[in-house]
Amino acid sequence: MAVASDKTTWTIALVGNPNTGKSTLFGALSGVAQKVGNYPGVTVEKKVGEVVHDGRRWLLVDLPGTYSLAPRSPDEMVTVDVLLGRQSDVAPPDVVVCVASAGNLSRNLYLVGQALELGRPVVVALTMNDLAEAEGTKVDAEGLSRSLGVPVVPIQARRGEGLEALKDAVESAGAAPPPTVPQVFPEPFRNEVDRLADVLNGRQLPRYLIERLLLDVGAHIEDRIGLAEPDRLQLRARIDEARKRLAEVGCKTPDVETTARYAWIARATEGVVTHAGETGSRFADRLDSVLTHKLWGSLILAAVMLLTFSAVFSWATVPMDWIDAGFEALGGLVEGALPEGPVRDLLVGGIIGGVGAVVIFLPQILILIGLLTILEECGYLARAAYLMDRIMVRVGLSGRSFIPLLSSFACAIPGVMATRVIENRRDRLTTILIAPLMSCSARLPVYTLMIGAFIPARAYLGGWLQLQGLTLLAMYLVGVVVAALAALILKRTFLRSATPVFLMEMPAYQWPSPIVVVRRMLDRGWDFLYNAGTIIFAVSVVMWGLLYYPRLSHEDLAPMVADRERAEARLEAAKAANDDAAAADAEDAVAAAENHIAGAQQRQSLLGRAGRLIEPLVKPLGWDWRIGSAALASFPAREVVVSTLGVIFDVGEDVEDEGEGRLSQALQSATWPDSGKPLFTIPVALSVMVFFALCAQCVSTLAVIWRETGSWTWPALSFAYMTALAYVGAFLTYQIGTWLGA
Structure with a gap:
């Protein structure tokens, strides 16, 4: 491979196991200069950043986290294609940066060894040294570098330590000849690879992929090289013959890879890794014995979630009041400056009232995302996944499905995309179909509006627990429980398959990085404001027009x-x-x-006519045409229901009492036109929340399901069954609540 020193722009690939700090390193190196998209032909996320070092521009490519370069999923295949220079929209990497955790060095070096075999310059970024030393493990970075034959640089990306040394090492590696490819496999295996290469020399396959053909028992590589059926049958016969010859000399595949690589790792780490003491490790084990305990761990998880949702209300009150007062003042200025008419009504009631009714919930979303990020960064959410595996197994899934479902609490779109790590197609489809049932941040404005307006602000246990927080937690649990039931039915009917085994690495306990937490909050907050400034703005104007005309x-x-x-x-x-x-x-x-x-x-109005048309259908839910119209308008995005209610109930007018939001007060004052009775009661508010907890009001999520599954059948099924569940759930909530006299 040619030396890259004469190029003005280098491509640097970041690869590593999950939970090694790879994404943190990517963020520390690239800062805000990041672009996110998808690789062509697949829905695998592509994250690219830019770095300038010593006058040279780097394109930093953050590859999906993986434990090995044995491609069995779309994520892993993309990683291999990028590293081999077979991805059309990414230049072949000039340097590969392998991120390895010092605390799990042996397992991380498995991936490093595979990366070395690709024949490209490699630099090892050694992370989490402080955590490893706290557990009694010390790694001699210089000794490891001599043993591997590539630079090994200890870093602390969260603190910015070692980043300049890493950049210098990357620059040196890119300007030097590639490292010697280690001979990991025994000679009989290498001979069979040579024979297979002679057969496939017309295909111009890299030697690494030819090795994988012999090791790949699932035929994933065969599917990727695009052979015609007769040629594929002939190749399959030759591979079977080669495996038989290898088995005769004690090199049974695919076991030979595990044996050979760990033998190489043992030689590479001999005299490099020392274990002085185990104080930290024993402490982590004791903590794990409590946090992952069947009873105590579950109680702690419930308490953590409850306190989290209570904080969403108690901490956000003051900033929400500021935002509400700001939009009210803005509406008053516009109202006083313009004469009465459709223009003033559009600006005050449609735009300011509609968008303001949604933006007011930004503090609650920031608080929720911040707290969940803290729990993830400190390592607790991985323990929660372990606890949930016991429940997931009962519905035919595993804790591997819990990770995409956990992502769906922020947004169902990355949650659906995260199912790519699930190898079994039936398990993946099941997880995709239930992921939208997790209460994403788009539902939070609906919940907090109804809870803040109609659920009493009662506190328990000296103020630690609040009835409003309990209600919010209940809404999240509605989605979780219904998702579990849906998964159970799907896995026992047309998506029947064996329950998969769940293996997951427990990340080390560590203090959350304030930079990472703030960045995640700002990213999600900006996404929310972007929607408020584009989608919600447009829908608010359209809804105002549909509600205003004809006169x-x-x-x-x-x-x-x-x-x-x-x-x-x-x-x-x-x-x-x-x-x-x-x-x-x-x-x-x-x-x-x-x-x-x-x-x-x-x-x-047009919207009123549509609402009155469906009013007989929604009246059993306790709704009138106005609530039904808002539900119709929310199909593009769930949070639009709040802005639509703001337009329908005209929050641009002065309806505020001290200490209460304008939209909340307007809903509390709404009545049935024929009887004058209050439109919203506690059962009606709960009915609305349950409907939006279960409905599929998100066209973007349905589009992503289509892209992930390659068929409109699955998004259509998702929309149909979730809408039916939402209607039945809202009906039962209202009818039972009314019968109980809530």
Whole structure:
């Protein structure tokens, strides 16, 4: 391979096991100069950053985390293709940076050994040295470098330590000849690879892939090289013959790889790794014995989740009040500056009211994402996955499915994409179909609006637990429980398969990095604001138009205007006579007349007509046409329901009482037009929340399901069964709640 020193731009590939700090290193090196997309032809995420070092530009490619370069999934195949220079949109790597954890060096070197066999310059970034030393393990980086024949650089990416040394090592490695490829496999195996290479010389396959053909018992590589069926049958016969010859000399495949690589690792680490003491390790083991205990671990998990959701309400109150007051002041300025008419109504009620009704929930989303990131960074969520494996097994899945489901609590889209790590297609499809049932951050505005407006703010245990937090936790549990039942049914019917075995590495306990936590919060917060500024803004304007037009004719409006004028005249007369009681009655009459006019205009509108058309269908849920219209409008994205309610209930007007949000107060004041009874009650609020906890109101998620499965059958099934579940769940919630007299 040619030396890359004469190139002005290098491609640097980052590869490593999960939980080794690879993504943290990528963020520390590239900062904000990152681009995220997909590799062509697959939905595997591609993350590319830029680094400038000594006047040279680097394109830093963060490859999916993997334990080996034996491709059995789309993620692993993309990693191998990039490292071999077979990915069309990524230049062949000039240097490969292998990220290895000092605490699990032997297992991490398995991947390093495979990377060395690719024949490209390699640099090993040794992470988590402090955690390894706390557990009594010390790695001699210089000795390991001599043993491997490549640079080994200890780093602490969270603190920025060792990054300049790593950059210098990458620069030196790219300018030097590639390292010598280690001879890991025994001679009989290498001879069979040579024979197979002679047969396939017309295919121009890298030697590494030819080795994998012999080792790959699942025929994944055969599927990728694109042979015609007769040629494939002939190749399959030659591979079978080669494996038989190897078995006769004691080199049974694929066991020969594990044996050979760990023997090479043992030689490479001899005299390099020392184990002085085990104080830290014993402490971690004691902590694990509690956090992963069947009873105590489950109780701790429940308590952690409950405190997390309680904090979402208690910590966000003040910043939410600031945001609400800001939008109210902005609406007041616009309202005072413009004459009455459709333009003012659009700006105040449609745009400011609709977008503001959603943006107010930004503090709660930031708090939730921040707390979940802290739990993930300190290593606790991996323990939660272990605990959940016991439950997942009962529904036919494993803890491997828990990771995508956990990602879905932030957003179902990366959760669905994360199912690529699941090798069994039926398990992967099952996980994809239940992932949207996890309550993503888009549902949080719906929950917090209804809980804040209708669930009493009662506190227990000296203020540590709140009824509102309990209700929020219950909404999340609704999705979890229903997802478990759905998985059980799917795995026992048309997606039947054996329950997979779950193997997972427990990451070391460590203090969360404030930089990582803040960056994750800012990323999710920006995504939320971007949606509020684009999708929600557009939908708010469209919903305002559908709710505003067509207007009532002057003939239809005249009797109602006359009633309002008579009430206003009564009010003026009462004020002139200083009759406070009569003035109060007259004010109520004026408000009733104005509400009557507004309600008639809304019912006349296109959205009102659509809502009234489906009102018989949603009335058993405790909803009227306004709630039904908001549900219809929320199909592009669930959080749009809040902005649509803001438009429908006209939060641009001054309806605020001190200490309460404008939309919350408007919902509390809403009544049924025919009876005057409150529209929203606790059963109705719970019904709305349960509906949105279970519904499939997210067209982006359905599109990603289609891309991941390659068929519209699965997103159609997801939409159909989730909508049916949402309706039944909302119906039972309202009817039972009303029967209990909630």
